[in-house]
Amino acid sequence: MMGSIVPEVATYSIGAVARMVGVPPATLRTWEERYRIVEPVRSEGGHRLYSRLDVERLRFVAGRVREGISPGDAHRMLSGVSGIFPLPAAEAGTQVLILLAERDPYAAEFAEFFLKTEGFEIVLALDAADAVLALGADRPQLAIIDLLISGGAGLELCRDVHARGIPVLALSSVATRDAALEAGASAFLQKPIEPLQLVSAVKDLLGTSSFLNEVVPAR
Amino acid sequence: MTDRVSSGSERLDAVLGGGLLRNSINIVMGLPGSGKTIVAQQYLFANASEDRSAVYLSTVSEPLEKILRYGQTLSFFDPNAIGSRVFYEDLSASLNHQDALTETLRRVVEVLRERQPGLLVLDSFKALYPFASDATAFRRFLQDLAGNLSAYPTTSLWVGEYAPDEIAVAPEFAVADGIISLAAEPTADRDTRVLQVMKLRGSGFLSGKHGYRLSADGIHVFPRLADPVDQAAYTLETERVSTGIPALDEALDSGLWPGGSTLVAGPSGAGKTLIGLHYIFKGAEMGRPGLIAGLQENPTQLDRIVEGFGWSLERDDVHLMYRSPVDMYLDEWVYELLTRVEELGIRRILIDSLGDLRATATDEVRFREYVYSLLQRTAHAGIGVFMTQEVAELFGVTRLSEYGISHLSDNVLLLQFLRGESRIKRALTVLKTRASSHDPRILEFEITSKGIELGEQFAEDQSLE
Numbered sequence: 001m002m003g004s005i006v007p008e009v010a011t012y013s014i015g016a017v018a019r020m021v022g023v024p025p026a027t028l029r030t031w032e033e034r035y036r037i038v039e040p041v042r043s044e045g046g047h048r049l050y051s052r053l054d055v056e057r058l059r060f061v062a063g064r065v066r067e068g069i070s071p072g073d074a075h076r077m078l079s080g081v082s083g084i085f086p087l088p089a090a091e092a093g094t095q096v097l098i099l100l101a102e103r104d105p106y107a108a109e110f111a112e113f114f115l116k117t118e119g120f121e122i123v124l125a126l127d128a129a130d131a132v133l134a135l136g137a138d139r140p141q142l143a144i145i146d147l148l149i150s151g152g153a154g155l156e157l158c159r160d161v162h163a164r165g166i167p168v169l170a171l172s173s174v175a176t177r178d179a180a181l182e183a184g185a186s187a188f189l190q191k192p193i194e195p196l197q198l199v200s201a202v203k204d205l206l207g208t209s210s211f212l213n214e215v216v217p218a219r
Numbered sequence: 220m221t222d223r224v225s226s227g228s229e230r231l232d233a234v235l236g237g238g239l240l241r242n243s244i245n246i247v248m249g250l251p252g253s254g255k256t257i258v259a260q261q262y263l264f265a266n267a268s269e270d271r272s273a274v275y276l277s278t279v280s281e282p283l284e285k286i287l288r289y290g291q292t293l294s295f296f297d298p299n300a301i302g303s304r305v306f307y308e309d310l311s312a313s314l315n316h317q318d319a320l321t322e323t324l325r326r327v328v329e330v331l332r333e334r335q336p337g338l339l340v341l342d343s344f345k346a347l348y349p350f351a352s353d354a355t356a357f358r359r360f361l362q363d364l365a366g367n368l369s370a371y372p373t374t375s376l377w378v379g380e381y382a383p384d385e386i387a388v389a390p391e392f393a394v395a396d397g398i399i400s401l402a403a404e405p406t407a408d409r410d411t412r413v414l415q416v417m418k419l420r421g422s423g424f425l426s427g428k429h430g431y432r433l434s435a436d437g438i439h440v441f442p443r444l445a446d447p448v449d450q451a452a453y454t455l456e457t458e459r460v461s462t463g464i465p466a467l468d469e470a471l472d473s474g475l476w477p478g479g480s481t482l483v484a485g486p487s488g489a490g491k492t493l494i495g496l497h498y499i500f501k502g503a504e505m506g507r508p509g510l511i512a513g514l515q516e517n518p519t520q521l522d523r524i525v526e527g528f529g530w531s532l533e534r535d536d537v538h539l540m541y542r543s544p545v546d547m548y549l550d551e552w553v554y555e556l557l558t559r560v561e562e563l564g565i566r567r568i569l570i571d572s573l574g575d576l577r578a579t580a581t582d583e584v585r586f587r588e589y590v591y592s593l594l595q596r597t598a599h600a601g602i603g604v605f606m607t608q609e610v611a612e613l614f615g616v617t618r619l620s621e622y623g624i625s626h627l628s629d630n631v632l633l634l635q636f637l638r639g640e641s642r643i644k645r646a647l648t649v650l651k652t653r654a655s656s657h658d659p660r661i662l663e664f665e666i667t668s669k670g671i672e673l674g675e676q677f678a679e680d681q682s683l684e
Contacts, residue, residue: 013334014303015269025269025303045308049333106363107370113332192242192372195335 010041010049011117017050019196021062028058035075052117096206097121099140101131101157102171103149107191111144114195115202128153132160140166142205144198146191147172147180158183167205224338224374226258227265227295230440230554234416236424239397242372243420244365246344246391248381249401253412254433255378256286257293258401259340261437262376264295267304271337274306274330278323280346280380283309294436306334319350320360327364331371338374344391345379358390365394386417396420401431406581409546414440428581430548441550443585446592453599459655460603463501464494466673467632470649470658475630477507477566478601479653480594482573482625484608485634489645490666491607492516494632495569496525497670498605503536507566507603512556513541514575528670538563544575549586552576553593565602572607573624587623594627614638629653635661647673 018025032039032048038057040048050058057078064074098120102108105126112122123138125131128150134140143161147154147170154170161168162184170185177188187201223238232238239245239262247255260275267273277283287307290296301307308330316322330336351357368375377391383400386392398417403410413428431440459474462481468474475481481498483491492515499509513521518541522532532539540559542552560568570576573590580586590606597604608624614636625631631651637644647664649657663674 011332013272015272016335019270043333045306047302047306047334104366104370106366109328110331110367110370192370194372 009117010051010054012050012052012055014040014048014050016196017055017058020055021059023058023062023065031058031061031071031075035072037075037079052119095119095121096142097123097138097140098202099123099125099131099134099138099143099161099166101125101128101134101143101145101149101154103127103146107146107193110195111193111198114199118199118202120202128157131157135161135164135166142167142169142202144169144171144202145185147176148174155179155183158185169201169205224262225265226438227261228438228440230442231258231414231438234414234425234429234440234442235397235399235419236422239374240420240422241374242369243374243396244368244394245374245376245397245399246381246395247376247378247399247401248386248417250382250403251380253401253403254431254438255380255401256281256342257433258399258438259342259376259378260286260290260293261295262338263305263340264297264300266338266374267300268337269304272304272306272334273338273340274308274334274336275340275342276308276310276327276330278310278341278343278346279314280343283307286342292435306336314347314350320347320356323347323350324360324363324367328367331367331373336373338376339368340376340378342376342378343380344377345381345389361390361394392418404428404581411548411581414438430550432548432551439551441548441554443589444550444553444592445588446595451599454601456601460505460507461501462494463497463499464671464673466662467494467647467649467671470647470660470662470673471630471652472655472657475603476654477603478598479629480597480604480606480627481630481632482606482608482628483632483634484610484625486610486612486636489634489636490664490671491609491634492524492569492571493528493666494634494671495571495605495607496528496530498603499537499567499569500530502567502603503534506536508536508538508564509567509569510538510540510556510559510563510565511569511571513539513569513571514544514547515571517541517543528668538565544578547579549576549579549589552579553589557596560597560600560602567603568597568605570604570606572609574609583623587627590624591627625651637661637663 014025014028018028038054040050040054043049061074061078064077065071098115100108100111100122102111103126108124108126112124115122123134123140125134143166145154145157145168149157158168158170158180168185170180170188171191171193173191175190180188186205189197189201222241224241225232225238247258249255263273263275277286310323310326313319313322313326348357351360381389392398395418397419400415400417402413404413412431414431415428416424425442427443427445429440429443431438456477460477461468461474462471483494485491499511502509516524518539521539525532540556577586580589594604630653633648633650635646637646645664646661648661649659665672665674
């Protein structure tokens with residue numbers, strides 16, 4: 001199941017964006033009204049929804065403001081580069097493929113949605129046998145494994161994936177961090193999982209979080 | 220699992236063993252007018268933050284317009300939060316769709332993705348029934364909804380006009396992690412509101428029925444005072460203290476132990492309140508502030524009685540808590556009492572009378588449990604309690620109290636009327652003193668302008684008929 005980058009999809013609430021770029025929601029609203037450059041779409045109920053591109057642009061502005069540039073100047077800089085504003089995955093030229101081995105179809109759907117929104121490609125396996133097949137066929141760069149997949153085959157799958165040199169993010173509804181780490185997982189998250197927690201753990205394991213924190217526009 | 224979601228009401232959280240479990244599915248059930256929507260909104264505003272929003276989805280039985288219009292009258296309703304932390308949305312458009320439940324589910328999932336709420340309310344959940352083509356379709360919807368809500372970190376409240384007998388048959392009750400029931404129970408000619416936790420998966424909670432009231436501040440729950448047996452040791456004062464009546468102190472083997480409880484039983488007019496007042500005012504003189512928790516004489520009446528014996532309610536160390544027993548909730552009263560005792564540093568309490576309190580309790584066992592819990596708390600805190608109890612018989616008392624309170628009390632005093640030769644005489648007997656000896660004789664007493672004056676023992680041939 002291959003995904004693609006969907007930067008135009010407006011997904012993030014103002015609260016989520018505020019956390020991601022480190023700027024209070026009230027400031028985001030003020031910037032929007034004053035400069036009219038990053039303008040989120042509105043949902044049916046009239047609430048702001050930001051796309052991934054909006055988030056990166058706001059991250060750029062926030063970064064400049066932290067460097068001492070006024071918000072007005074930062075927005076002017078942004079409008080000068082917005083046409084060619086890069087998205088991390090697109091700029092890299094290759095998309096990161098993640099194997100999502102998840103037994104719960106509802107949890108799989110949520111995780112897939114939020115990871116795809118971040119620009120990752122997902123190959124989904126709902127049982128351990130499918131996951132092993134995907135490892136050979138798709139060569140993912142990271143595996144997210146629900147330890148309770150296929151009646152508890154997740155730890156074995158962790159060992160297998162780890163032996164292939166692929167980093168593993170283990171998930172479970174049960175607090176089994178130690179067992180997961182012992183089986184080769186690099187990190188463990190207890191379900192249900194916050195989308196931002198999932199995304200940042202994935203980025204940490206891929207070593208891309210620092211890159212995403214500060215996108216410098218191409219000139 | 221210890222992570223809890225607060226209702227914004229400390230006592231409701233206490234009933235729930237600390238709060239609802241985070242990321243759980245909960246049903247708030249009750250008939251119309253029981254306050255379900257108020258409770259749901261209380262949770263909504265108590266948990267909404269810029270980081271984690273709270274979303275209220277209305278279906279068809281509660282028009283969103285009305286929820287908002289009446290919601291504004293609630294003190295915790297913050298209009299400025301709407302659109303930033305709190306989101307209200309009407310699902311009726313989804314329900315107008317040909318495949319209403321599929322469309323509703325799609326919209327709920329969309330809301331989870333867009334808003335990423337920490338708390339989600341569906342009001343009314345039961346109103347979704349008619350949109351299912353059959354029971355199987357509804358179960359499928361239920362499974363999908365619960366699956367999605369379990370996969371995403373959110374706590375949800377499903378509000379519904381369910382009757383108690385639906386718990387056994389409606390499938391959503393099996394899915395729910397927590398069930399809070401709000402009901403009205405008929406007591407005499409009025410209804411008493413009661414909250415009950417019917418289920419809270421993986422957690423302890425205060426069982427039984429808890430009284431509650433609704434106000435502009437939301438729900439006020441009065442957790443059933445029912446303390447378990449407390450085995451913990453506590454420090455006792457070592458010196459006995461006076462009752463305020465020297466001859467009675469003598470009969471009690473040098474007064475009472477501080478922190479003890481005393482039941483004064485007797486017929487109407489025998490002097491029960493008066494003996495309690497001696498206890499309170501003597502305590503105040505000794506630096507032990509007193510509280511008169513009255514349910515009989517109102518402040519004006521009591522003031523007149525007190526002044527007649529040379530005391531005054533004006534002093535700083537004697538306080539009055541008068542409540543009419545009309546429309547009173549048993550546990551509401553005791554929480555007010557305990558709060559005032561703590562705030563005012565009270566050391567002696569007069570409860571006048573137990574019979575009025577008993578009238579507000581739903582049953583006798585509950586009342587005994589209640590008095591036991593109260594006396595345990597006061598004993599541990601070293602606070603003395605005098606309780607008056609009216610008995611029906613004017614002469615020849617055969618039963619002390621109908622609800623077994625006498626064996627919970629450390630001391631029991633019986634006041635009686637005796638037929639003298641040409642007039643009625645008053646008599647006091649110490650029936651019981653815990654952890655000390657006492658004078659078992661029947662002592663005559665008189666009520667004078669100085670209060671109770673205890674006299675000699677009655678003659679052996681004095682009639683008790």
